[in-house]
Amino acid sequence: MIHSSLPRTDYMSSGHVGCPGCGATVAMKFALRALGEKTMLVIPACCWAIIAGSHPQTSLKVPVLHTAFATAGAAASGLRAALDMKGDTETTVVAWAGDGGTFDIGFQALSGAVERNEDFIYVCYDNEAYMNTGVQRSSSTPFGTRTTTTPGASWKHTRKKNIVEALAAHRIPYAATASIAFPEDMIRKFERARDLKGGSRFIHVYATCPTGWRVPTDQCIKIARLAVQTHAFPLYEVEDGVRYTLNYDSGTPRPVKDYLSVQGRFKHLTDADYTTIQAMVDEDRMLLARKAAAGPLQACV
Structure with missing residues (x-):
């Protein structure tokens, strides 16, 4: 349950065309609650380019600029410059892209924009x-996943x-992870990013996909929570790089098998594979804890 003191105004209508149980729609709902009406979205080719609805209809109550797959970073930079020329320093520009348009196709434009520290x-x-x-697999697809381009025994081995x-x-002012299963933490991070004007801010949001992950549509939040509880998707923040x-620290984390075994995309994994993936998760957590050792631990609700 979301705490009553958190923002309650929705800037997304229920008439979107997202799949049942879509985590990306939950992510947008929480993000816009935090960001408020003074927001302009730049959306490249991705699920959300469809979810929002076909022109002239839209499920979003803030302005949207649709752009090409590879150009979210560049388009957001241009939109910010245009608003600055008009003297509008209140509106927050937000590029909203999927993993394909971020990790892969859009990474060059994103890297260039944050190197310039665009606002x-x-x-x-x-x-x-x-x-x-x-x-199809992206560079965000985890080790062990079967997709349409990594089928059968050719499941993703990287x-x-x-x-x-x-x-x-890139030493940007703020980078963070967030999960749709932890709305208080997620909303706090979006509010913080909104208020940190003057530079680039990046938020990596975990968004369950029942269709691609082959899970029941009512398990969207449960699986997102398991990802955090097993440390497969850690929640953390980085200031100035x-x-x-x-x-989030659960003390003794749940085995990563608890997270993987309930998803159809991982049904082929053996106990040996689970052991390999557990070692990867443990290593990543150890490296992250080492980097955070000098800082405070802030628990999310």
């Missing part, structure tokens, strides 16, 4: 594949790209 928020809602075009570390390496803060 916008870049959000990647991550459903870990190219879901809008038929569940690790997921660590996009937050890539953005933190160097100051790390962990936002």
Whole structure:
């Protein structure tokens, strides 16, 4: 349950065309609650380019600029410059892209924009594949996943790209992860990013996809919560590329098998595979804890 003191005004209508149980729609709902009406969205080709609705109809109550797959970072930079020329310093520009348009096709424009420290928020809602075009693997797809381009015994045998570390390496003012299963933490991070004007901010949002992950539509939030509880998707923040803060620590984490075994995309994995993936998760958590060791631990609700 969301705490009553958090924002309650919705800037998204129920008449969207997202799939049942779509985590990306939950992510947008919470994000806009935090950002408020003084927001302009830049959406490249992705699931959300469809979910919002076909012109002239839209399920969103804020202005939207649809742009090409590879150009979210560049388009957001241009939109910010146009608003600045008009003297509008109140409106927050938000690039809203999937993992394909962030980790892969859009990374060049994103890297260029944040190297210039453009004044916008870049959000990647991550459903870990190219879901809008038929569940093809991306560089965000985790080790062990079967997709339409990594089928059968050819399941993905390489690790997921660590996009937050890539953005933190640019030394941007703020980078963070967020999960739709932890709305208080997510809303707080979006509010913080909104208020940190004057530079690039990046938020990596975990967004379940029942269609591509082959899970029941009513398990969207449960699986997102398991990802955090098993440390498969850690919640943390990075300031100026160097100051790390962990936002969630379950003490003794649940085995990563609890998260993987309930998803159809991982049904082929053996106990040996689970052991391999557990070692990867443990290693990543150890490295992250080491970076955050000098900072405080802030628990989210």
